[in-house]
Amino acid sequence: MVANSGGRSSDADSGPQRHIPVLLREVIAALEPASGKIILDGTFGAGGYTQAILDQGANVIALDRDPTAIAGGQAMVAVNGGRLNLIQSQFSDLARHAPEGGLDGVVLDIGVSSMQIDEAERGFSFQKNGPLDMRMSASGVSAADVVNRAKVGDLIRIFGFLGEEKQPGRIARAIEKRRADEPFRTTRDLAGLIEIVTPRKAKDKIHPATRVFQALRVFVNDELGELAQALFAAERSLKPGGRLVVVTFHSLEDRIVKKFFSDRSGKAAGSRHLPMVEDKPAIFDNIGKPMIAASDAEAELNPRARSAKLRAGLRTTAPARAADFSIFELPDLASLEKMGG
DSSP, rough: OSSSSSSEEEEEETTEEEOOOTTTTHHHHOOOOOOOOEEEEEETTTHHHHHHHHHTTTTTEESSSSSSHHHHHHHHHTTTTTEEEEEOOOGGGHHHHHHTTOOOEEEOOOSHHHHHHHHGOOOOOOTTTBBSOOOOOSSSSSSHHHHHHHHHHHHHHIIIIOOOOOOOOOOOOOOHHHHHHOOOOOOHHHHHHHHHHHHOOTTTTTTTTTTHHHHHHHHHHHHHHHHHHHHHHHHHEEEEEEEEEEEEEEEHHHHHHHHHHTTOOOOOOOOTTSSSOOOOOEEEOOOOOSSSOOOOHHHHHHHGGGEEEEEEEEHHHHOOOOGGGGGHHHHHHHOOOGOOO
16 A cells, blocks of 8 residues: 555665655645644645645644654654654544644544555555554554454455455455464464455556455555544644645545535535525635645656545634534444454
């Protein structure tokens, strides 16, 4: 899968190049950072957006749930003279770290970090054999716990909804049969089974394990729930005139962001067959186009950008509304807590 605030590309002269922030120019244009403003970067990663915001003179509060990212960002903290506050935290808790007077901007780049993918021991990639882990925060329930403990019906729902896997039942039943003899421990264990159960066809553009690995990663890290909570937290934390900018890489994430901005636009939703619904005050106004995609030139330079979508909103003076998660129509999946080791 794709990354948040970091990337890797190969260059014949200089070798691997980490950290290619997607839609960077468009993100900065939507945020409008400037001296005296306080911007919260909820997905620090390798610090691409954060550095660009600092370069414009703004102060930054940066969050990341991954302790490795926090450790890697200390050099950036040291050279910015107190203008960068780097905190280990899930971005769903961003309201706890906002100043009393509110934030001038929030940026969220949703996905898994390239740094995490590159480290085989993190277990995010089926292309690198390592422990079947996938935990961004390096704590809690792992992907191995889910694969080895979840009921078949739960695995089918996880693979089908979060991974949009076309044959979730076949894969889930094969997992159940194999784990009765020996538990899954490594990424190769799982990817190898999926390759056998759903072999790759000549017309297939992706590896057979891609969707299952995506589903497990999203489930283990509660990525959709985290995103939904973060959007409501940003609504509470932004001052009037503050800007919320979100970059997504997958249709599930983009759907949540789109529904949030639509619900907070103040326009009544309804049908000609139903009674009129009274308009509510707009909490966010669109900034520019409703959605911005990466240019062909950027996508060619950085393949990660091909599926990226940016949506942004300008906070109005209307008071924040209650957090109504029903607007996202998230599925009722198995409880992570019941799968712990």
